[in-house]
Amino acid sequence: MTAHDAPLAVTMGDPSGIGPEIIAKMYLRRPEKRHWIVVGDPLVMTHALGALNADVLVRPIASVNEAVFEDGTLNVLCSSQFSVLPPVSQVSAISGRAAFDAIALAIRLAREGRVGGIVTAPIHKEALAAAGLPYPGHTEILADHGGAAKVAMMLANEDIRTVLVTIHCSLAEAIQKGDFAAQMDAIRLAHAGAQALGIANPRVAVAGLNPHAGEGGLFGDEEIRIIRPAIEAARAEGIDVSGPWPGDTVFMQARKGRFDIVVAQYHDQGLIPVKYTGLDQGVNVTLGLPFVRTSPDHGTAFDIAGSGVADPSSLETAFDYALRLKAGIRHIGFKDIGLPFDALAGLGRQIREGGASTYLEVVSLDRDSEIRSVKAAIELGVDYLLGGSHAQDVLPLLEGTAIRYYPFPGRVVGHPSILEGSEAEIVQSAVALASHPGVAGLDLLAYRSIGNVPSLMEAVCGAV
Structure with missing residues (x-):
């Protein structure tokens, strides 16, 4: 399992605060985003869901591999196991310790690559202190245990x-x-x-x-x-x-x-x-950190804990940020000029090893240089070939490869490139190129055209 595929871990926060409630609400409000686990206490999460009259099964698990992602099931990786619920809306040493234990376990899972990142519900600094833990907040815990x-x-x-x-x-x-x-x-x-x-x-x-x-x-x-x-x-x-x-x-x-x-x-x-x-x-x-960590920008809200009125919006935003950061840069491209072939090959290899798709843009304007670049793209094994103006010569070379080809429509001249021609001429060129079975799409340099850019984009998209 890679970090891209692994579920996110949501730590329960201080169980005396609103953390368990907003986690439960996030689960209920977003059925399309449930590829995550809670790191915390099963009894606490069962109580939080029950207080919302939710028909959800809390599934205690001992490892990420035991998680089952199906509707109506919330996976809770046990970092603590209370037999009695901790007090609500007050500073508690047992809550401080439970909150810390959830964070520590989530950090270890993230460093091992077993989860794709961490989203932390709020903790209380006084509760940490009451538990004898010398940390004023999440950032200091992460600095100490996160390997950075x-x-x-x-x-x-x-x-x-x-x-x-x-x-x-x-x-x-x-x-x-x-x-x-x-x-x-x-x-x-x-x-x-x-x-x-x-x-x-x-x-x-x-x-x-x-x-x-x-x-x-x-x-x-x-x-x-x-x-x-x-x-x-x-x-x-x-x-x-x-x-x-x-x-x-x-x-x-x-x-x-x-x-x-x-x-x-x-x-x-x-x-x-x-x-x-x-x-x-x-x-x-x-x-x-060597892994993703986000959290909502608010505290434990002891004044409303247990009342059912806590808003999960900031937690949901933090979760979405974590998804965005977890995905990372998935598409990386380079041009066909400026680096020798060996350097390009090394660059392409590093991009693939990082899990991203590779793009080569052909900016050479003469036919022979373009053909050399296309052959280099084939040898490099790039995923996408962008640009170029000699599709009739390029398409036979790409037959039998997995490269997706996006040539320039219209007349592209000079460096930096300029897209010349009337809107009608560019549309005609686009339609002709798109008709070839080996053309996956078009690299339209609309922003480099001398005409009306929005109108050109609308016209080309409407025609092809």
């Missing part, structure tokens, strides 16, 4: 993504901890985290620590001494990062689309804007 040298917390909703330089510590301690190395770690992890979400070249903004980002040293010099040098060093590594920006406006700029992700200096600087703009859709993602 550096981790960071990323909070995200539909409008904002932010990564924190410091996490669960006093403000005075955060100022001391936010040194050059911490800034670099956060910037690098923000860049990688945004890429994992599908942003190829993320624009990273770094918030300042002081009012107005220090106002040139008038309100503190951390921006000058620490933050700006880290930004310059990260730029030298090829990261598109800017700042330091004033903390009171940088999130507004990100929400308007100027930045893809913001590095915040301390906990509340980053979490207040994320939670204010959408608590029910907020997600916490731990960056730097």
